[in-house]
Amino acid sequence: MSDLGYDAAHMLGAVVLLMSFALLYQRRLFSLLNVFTMQALALTATAAWQAYSHGEPHLYITALLTLVLKAILIPVALHRIIVKMKIHRSIEPALGIGLTMVAGVSLVTLSILLVLPVTADATALTRENLALSLSVVLLGLLMMISRRNAVSQVVGFMSIENGLILAAVGVAGMPLVVEMSVAFSVMVAFIIFGIFLFHIRERFDTLDMQKIESFRGESD
Amino acid sequence: MGLVVSAIAFLFAMAVAGAAAKRLPQASTVVYGGTAGACALIALWAAVGLAGGGPDAALVLPVGLPWIQAHLRADALSAVFLIVVNLGGITASLFGWGYERAHHDSHGASQDGPVLPLYPLFLAGMNMVLIAADAFTFLLSWEFMSLASWLLVLSTHREPETPKAARLYIIMASFGTACLLLAFGVLATAHGDYSFAAMRAHAPEAGAAALVVVLILLGAGSKAGLVPLHVWLPLAHPAAPSHVSALMSGVMTKVAVYAMIRVLFDLLGEPDWWWGGVTMGFGALTAVMGVLYALMQDDVKRLLAYSTVENIGAIVIALGLALVFKAAHTPVIAALALAAALLHVVNHSLFKSLLFFAAGAMLTATGSRDLNRLGGLIHRMPTTAVLALIGAAAISALPPLNGFVGEWLLFQAILNAPALSEWSLKIEIAVVGAALALATALAAACFVRLYGIAFLGRPRSRAAAEAVEVGRAMRLGMAVPAVLCVVLGVLPTPLIRLFEPALRLLVEAGPFDGRAYQPWFWLAPTSAIGNSYNGLIMLVVIALLSVVLVLGIHRKASDRVRWSIPWGCGFDGPDPAAVTQYTASSFGQPIRRAFGSTVFRARDHVEMPAPGDTRPARLSVTWTDPAWLVVVEPLSRAVTWLADRANRLQFMTIRRYLTLMFLALVVLLVMVAVTQR
Numbered sequence: 001m002s003d004l005g006y007d008a009a010h011m012l013g014a015v016v017l018l019m020s021f022a023l024l025y026q027r028r029l030f031s032l033l034n035v036f037t038m039q040a041l042a043l044t045a046t047a048a049w050q051a052y053s054h055g056e057p058h059l060y061i062t063a064l065l066t067l068v069l070k071a072i073l074i075p076v077a078l079h080r081i082i083v084k085m086k087i088h089r090s091i092e093p094a095l096g097i098g099l100t101m102v103a104g105v106s107l108v109t110l111s112i113l114l115v116l117p118v119t120a121d122a123t124a125l126t127r128e129n130l131a132l133s134l135s136v137v138l139l140g141l142l143m144m145i146s147r148r149n150a151v152s153q154v155v156g157f158m159s160i161e162n163g164l165i166l167a168a169v170g171v172a173g174m175p176l177v178v179e180m181s182v183a184f185s186v187m188v189a190f191i192i193f194g195i196f197l198f199h200i201r202e203r204f205d206t207l208d209m210q211k212i213e214s215f216r217g218e219s220d
Numbered sequence: 221m222g223l224v225v226s227a228i229a230f231l232f233a234m235a236v237a238g239a240a241a242k243r244l245p246q247a248s249t250v251v252y253g254g255t256a257g258a259c260a261l262i263a264l265w266a267a268v269g270l271a272g273g274g275p276d277a278a279l280v281l282p283v284g285l286p287w288i289q290a291h292l293r294a295d296a297l298s299a300v301f302l303i304v305v306n307l308g309g310i311t312a313s314l315f316g317w318g319y320e321r322a323h324h325d326s327h328g329a330s331q332d333g334p335v336l337p338l339y340p341l342f343l344a345g346m347n348m349v350l351i352a353a354d355a356f357t358f359l360l361s362w363e364f365m366s367l368a369s370w371l372l373v374l375s376t377h378r379e380p381e382t383p384k385a386a387r388l389y390i391i392m393a394s395f396g397t398a399c400l401l402l403a404f405g406v407l408a409t410a411h412g413d414y415s416f417a418a419m420r421a422h423a424p425e426a427g428a429a430a431l432v433v434v435l436i437l438l439g440a441g442s443k444a445g446l447v448p449l450h451v452w453l454p455l456a457h458p459a460a461p462s463h464v465s466a467l468m469s470g471v472m473t474k475v476a477v478y479a480m481i482r483v484l485f486d487l488l489g490e491p492d493w494w495w496g497g498v499t500m501g502f503g504a505l506t507a508v509m510g511v512l513y514a515l516m517q518d519d520v521k522r523l524l525a526y527s528t529v530e531n532i533g534a535i536v537i538a539l540g541l542a543l544v545f546k547a548a549h550t551p552v553i554a555a556l557a558l559a560a561a562l563l564h565v566v567n568h569s570l571f572k573s574l575l576f577f578a579a580g581a582m583l584t585a586t587g588s589r590d591l592n593r594l595g596g597l598i599h600r601m602p603t604t605a606v607l608a609l610i611g612a613a614a615i616s617a618l619p620p621l622n623g624f625v626g627e628w629l630l631f632q633a634i635l636n637a638p639a640l641s642e643w644s645l646k647i648e649i650a651v652v653g654a655a656l657a658l659a660t661a662l663a664a665a666c667f668v669r670l671y672g673i674a675f676l677g678r679p680r681s682r683a684a685a686e687a688v689e690v691g692r693a694m695r696l697g698m699a700v701p702a703v704l705c706v707v708l709g710v711l712p713t714p715l716i717r718l719f720e721p722a723l724r725l726l727v728e729a730g731p732f733d734g735r736a737y738q739p740w741f742w743l744a745p746t747s748a749i750g751n752s753y754n755g756l757i758m759l760v761v762i763a764l765l766s767v768v769l770v771l772g773i774h775r776k777a778s779d780r781v782r783w784s785i786p787w788g789c790g791f792d793g794p795d796p797a798a799v800t801q802y803t804a805s806s807f808g809q810p811i812r813r814a815f816g817s818t819v820f821r822a823r824d825h826v827e828m829p830a831p832g833d834t835r836p837a838r839l840s841v842t843w844t845d846p847a848w849l850v851v852v853e854p855l856s857r858a859v860t861w862l863a864d865r866a867n868r869l870q871f872m873t874i875r876r877y878l879t880l881m882f883l884a885l886v887v888l889l890v891m892v893a894v895t896q897r
Binding site for chain 2: 111114117
């Protein structure tokens with residue numbers, strides 16, 4: 001592979017990771033959605049670049065799916081939900097932003113320490129890519145637990161899935177079927193989340209998880 | 221091997237037939253007949269294999285986890301235990317068939333839970349444990365056996381004590397399986413292969429082996445009833461229907477012994493000297509405690525269950541001795557001790573089945589298991605009385621019955637202690653021998669008490685006075701083990717010869733090695749220090765002495781005029797509550813005073829009414845089980861405490877759950893990252 005191909009792939013992967021960090025410190029729902037859209041766009045670019053540089057046309061389909069679902073459909077739908085349900089548009093973090101960032105950086109360190117020795121005999125691109133995508137997955141998880149708002153938990157889940165796709169496009173030989181099924185499972189998950197959000201909203205008049213928890217008769 | 225597997229498959233088919241019992245009119249005949257047939261087939265296969273120098277059949281079934289498969293193998297050791305299990309299966313089927321019909325007639329249809337579908341499953345589970353040749357199949361079969369027997373215990377769920385017994389049983393069974401799981405995990409760590417062949421090839425190092433020994437003693441010991449893990453056994457075994465009690469007590473405990481032998485002698489390789497010491501110590505404690513418990517029981521079946529604990533103790537002592545002598549590189553003595561263990565396994569399965577059947581017959585005839593409500597049954601149930609006498613004499617180790625031969629061999633092994641070099645072991649074996657002698661003597665007292673109170677004297681209740689002899693199938697079910705008890709007692713040598721392939725497999729020697737002259741009627745092991753036993757001479761002498769004694773008594777005593785008091789204190793006529801008779805508690809009192817007041821904190825309370833009061837005076841006995849105080853109660857408190865803490869996990873928020881999962885993931889990843897360095 002040419003140096004350009006490697007550098008570009010590396011950079012695009014890094015952008016995806018950067019967007020994950022950006023997701024962590026957003027305080028507004030709409031900006032959260034915007035960052036998420038940008039992450040999806042970066043992912044689309046990665047997939048398309050891999051398809052081009054490796055000459056694997058099926059990755060174009062992955063790129064297209066990502067673009068349509070992640071970058072357009074889901075953000076737009078979430079946007080509409082937020083507007084329609086008049087959700088309070090600020091996010092209340094359960095963990096301080098600074099602490100979250102520190103935790104995020106240490107997670108990235110962990111995944112680099114973890115992946116690089118394991119994949120000693122794989123190509124450089126695969127190693128970098130795996131490290132990046134593992135970091136994205138871990139950051140997505142971190143986001144899900146450090147936010148109280150249901151919408152931001154949905155976004156966190158979606159960004160975990162972005163990490164998986166990033167791993168899938170980076171590793172040569174991942175069958176298309178897997179990507180397709182991952183994409184569709186996310187779609188289904190999204191629909192279910194949407195329905196749940198509506199129902200929660202109807203029942204409890206809020207999407208703040210902390211307030212919802214008080215309805216269980218338990219408090220933590 | 222194919223034969224054994226298809227016979228087990230047939231047992232499963234019988235379970236299906238049993239499940240359809242409501243539709244089939246003759247279901248119980250079909251199921252018990254089919255089960256007995258399948259058991260007979262397996263036992264025959266095993267016996268033929270052993271006679272031909274020990275079978276060694278293996279089979280790999282493509283079931284179970286995809287990359288592991290199910291390895292089955294029947295070697296000489298499996299064959300010995302296959303005979304024990306299936307012989308028990310045959311007699312229990314025969315007895316159970318009659319028992320079920322008798323209870324069906326008297327109680328009407330669906331008083332109890334289903335026994336028919338579970339009974340063949342229980343036997344199938346025990347057979348599968350014996351032929352399993354990888355840890356996965358073994359544990360699966362083991363758990364299957366436990367669950368089937370647990371459900372059988374629950375079949376009497378209408379009785380007030382059953383739920384408690386079943387709960388304790390399932391807890392102890394899970395505990396045992398967990399220990400076995402860990403033991404096999406340790407055995408497989410070196411190479412990651414769970415088949416027994418691989419474990420045998422790679423013996424673990426000393427530390428791991430020590431851990432395995434402890435775990436096996438806990439895991440298999442809790443199933444066999446080693447003190448202090450025996451607490452479930454006297455509750456659960458009597459709760460099941462009598463033929464199932466016989467199987468659980470006489471046979472399932474032997475499957476646990478099989479697990480001990482398989483791991484300690486076969487899989488772990490060369491033993492260390494202290495393994496046998498620990499094993500023996502537990503055995504001695506179990507033997508003495510078991511029989512002391514038994515002496516204090518009034519419930520016939522519970523008494524028998526405690527007596528099982530005692531016999532398991534004797535077997536485990538023999539196993540410990542065999543380990544010690546194997547470690548000391550005196551294989552012929554080890555073979556003698558192991559032969560004693562195997563012989564006692566067979567013997568106990570025979571006479572314990574017989575005695576449980578007799579208890580079942582008493583229960584059928586009188587509706588009671590309480591010794592203090594029985595009495596005088598020898599007149600009402602003569603056949604049962606004779607057969608139960610054989611069982612009681614055999615378990616008390618009286619010559620010329622089989623119990624005596626087993627104990628005799630065991631003591632020959634104990635007398636070989638000076639051949640060892642470790643002084644601590646020499647002293648321990650002497651102590652263990654004394655404890656075993658004490659346990660044997662107390663066992664004899666215990667069964668004199670059982671037999672005397674239940675069958676002799678006068679009836680203590682109307683039900684006992686009106687008891688009728690049980691049906692032919694039940695009597696036949698008792699007669700088979702009784703006859704075997706006598707035959708094995710008179711001619712034990714052929715059976716020990718039959719076991720020789722198993723002994724050679726485990727300790728690489730036979731008990732008769734190096735003896736030129738070995739007739740089949742003479743039992744003279746090489747290392748028995750010149751002692752020998754001849755059952756035929758014993759039989760003839762005892763028969764002659766008995767005849768002389770009977771004739772003498774008849775001549776001199778029977779026709780004498782006897783004087784008695786006209787006011788017989790209620791002994792005149794069949795008083796339904798002949799309370800002035802010697803009772804079971806009266807019989808146990810001297811021993812309870814001697815041992816029970818320290819070990820069990822047994823106390824007698826006399827409630828004496830004031831002069832002029834017409835109330836009767838009452839004597840009540842209270843005692844506490846030290847195993848409950850020391851093991852079960854602290855454990856149950858700990859479990860409750862942990863459960864309370866863990867209960868909080870039930871009520872956390874989604875975010876907390878996610879956090880926990882996330883943290884677990886991160887910790888695992890960190891561990892991976894660290895261990896890679």
